[in-house]
Amino acid sequence: DLDEHLRVAMQHEGPNLLVLGAALHTPRDRRLAESVQRVVCQDPGAQWSRRLWFLYEWLTLERLPLAAAPADLPYIDVLDPAEYFTSLPIESARHRVRDNLLGCRNFCPTVRRTRALQAHSARHYGRQAEDLLQQHPETLTRDYSYDMVLQETVHSMRIEGVHYQSVDIPTLIGTLVQHGNLDDLHWNEDSITQYVLPALMGASNLP
Secondary structure (H helix, E strand, O other): OHHHHHHHHHHHOOOOHHHHHHHHOOOOHHHHHHHHHHHHHHOOOOHHHHHHHHHHHHHHOOOOOOOOOOOOOOOEEOOOOOOEEOOOOEEEOOOOEEEOOOOEOOEOOOEEOOHHHHHHHOOOHHHHHHHHHHOOOHHHHHHHHHHHHHHHHHHHHHHHOOOHHHOOHHHHHHHHHHHOOOOOOOOOHHHHHHHHHHHHHOOOOOO
16 A cells, blocks of 8 residues: 555655655645655654655645654654765754755755765865865956856857847846856946956957
C-alpha cells in the first residue's frame, strides 16, 4: 500500500523531491497527505518519518494536524551531507530537522557527491579564484566585472531584438545597480560614457 511505499522509499532510497513533488500534484494528493500523517503517527521519532513530514509540509505549505516533534529529539539533516552537496542548514523545530536543501520549494536541485564532482570540489575553485583576484589591482578586476555584467546585458538585448538607441538609460542603470552588483560604481556622465554606452554599442572602453 501507499504507506509501505513511503516507508520503504524514505528508509532505503532517501528523499526524492522529483517523485514526491509529482505525487503531490496528482488527483491523489489528499490520499498522500493522509498516508504521510499515518506513517508519522506510527513512528514519530524516526528520522525517515520526520524527513518525510518536513518535506510534505515544505513542498505543499500545508500544515498537517500533527503535534510538534518532542523537543528532546536530536536534530537530523534533511539530506545526508556525506551523500549530497548541501547548503547551510536552517533548523525546523516543529520537525526537529535541519533544512540543508540547495534551493526553495519552487526550484531545488539535489546534487549527489559523485566521484567526479568530489574530485572537482577538492580543487577549491573558489579559493583559486580569490587568490587570482588578489594578484591584480582591485580597479582592474572591478572594471572587468562591470564589463562582464554589461556584455551579458547586451547579449540578452540582442537576443530579444532590442536596439541600444531605444533603451531608457536611467532605467537600465537602475536595473544593473539593483541586480548586477554594480552598486559601488558612482553613476555619472563619465561612467555612463565609459561603461554603459560602449557596452551597448559593442565597443568596450575598458583596459
